Amino acid sequence: MSIGITCPQRPFYERDTPVVARDLLGKKLVRLLGEDSRDQERLVGIITETEAYGGEDDPASHAFRGRTPRNSIMFERGGLSYIYFIYGMYHCINVSAHSKTEKAGAVLIRSILPIEGIEKMMVPGNLKSTGGLANGPGKLTRALHIDRSHNGLDMTDCACSLHIENGKTPKRILAAPRIGISVGTEVRWRFKF
DNA sequence: CTACCGATTATCT
DNA sequence: GATAATCGGTAGT
Numbered sequence: 468m469s470i471g472i473t474c475p476q477r478p479f480y481e482r483d484t485p486v487v488a489r490d491l492l493g494k495k496l497v498r499l500l501g502e503d504s505r506d507q508e509r510l511v512g513i514i515t516e517t518e519a520y521g522g523e524d525d526p527a528s529h530a531f532r533g534r535t536p537r538n539s540i541m542f543e544r545g546g547l548s549y550i551y552f553i554y555g556m557y558h559c560i561n562v563s564a565h566s567k568t569e570k571a572g573a574v575l576i577r578s579i580l581p582i583e584g585i586e587k588m589m590v591p592g593n594l595k596s597t598g599g600l601a602n603g604p605g606k607l608t609r610a611l612h613i614d615r616s617h618n619g620l621d622m623t624d625c626a627c628s629l630h631i632e633n634g635k636t637p638k639r640i641l642a643a644p645r646i647g648i649s650v651g652t653e654v655r656w657r658f659k660f
Numbered sequence: 661c662t663a664c665c666g667a668t669t670a671t672c673t
Numbered sequence: 674g675a676t677a678a679t680c681g682g683t684a685g686t
Contacts, residue, residue: 555679605668
């Protein structure tokens with residue numbers, strides 16, 4: 468018998484943010500294109516790199532200065548999509564994640580390895596080989612056609628147009644400082660395999 | 661209302 | 674290694 472598609476549920480995301488970031492490696496980021504559930508296209512990539520961002524005690528986090536309209540999802544329950552527009556031309560996708568004792572937190576998905584719907588990912592301006600198609604936070608949102616209209620979606624819902632599915636847990640994981648930030652570089656909250 | 665600058669990327673030297 | 678592209682969120686006036 469085959470095991471159907473399963474998605475990490477709320478408790479998975481409501482743990483310490485760096486732990487969630489590490490455990491997301493090997494899972495699948497799934498984007499469903501189209502309205503009709505019978506002929507939706509699946510754009511799927513294996514999560515290969517993540518970063519953890521904390522709450523009001525993490526100077527690198529959007530949540531550092533408290534709740535604002537943009538970062539409000541970081542203060543919500545775990546497992547929701549937090550998507551923001553950056554540098555005037557890119558989007559970044561996070562999943563809200565923090566323990567009950569923390570007020571806020573999210574995991575930035577930095578890189579995925581495309582495994583399904585690769586043709587649809589190769590939109591104009593994204594015509595690259597499979598490996599380089601979605602190996603960056605701005606590149607993977609473009610490949611999966613993700614923008615701010617997908618902010619706040621429930622990533623624990625396997626029927627959601629944007630969700631995360633269970634996958635194969637990697638054997639070896641590397642931890643390194645986060646990049647693209649000017650503060651908070653001392654903690655090794657970037658994870659890859 | 662204004663000004664600054666960012667969880668990036670492609671391209672150039 | 675350095676820089677342009679490009680614009681909305683945020684803090685400050």
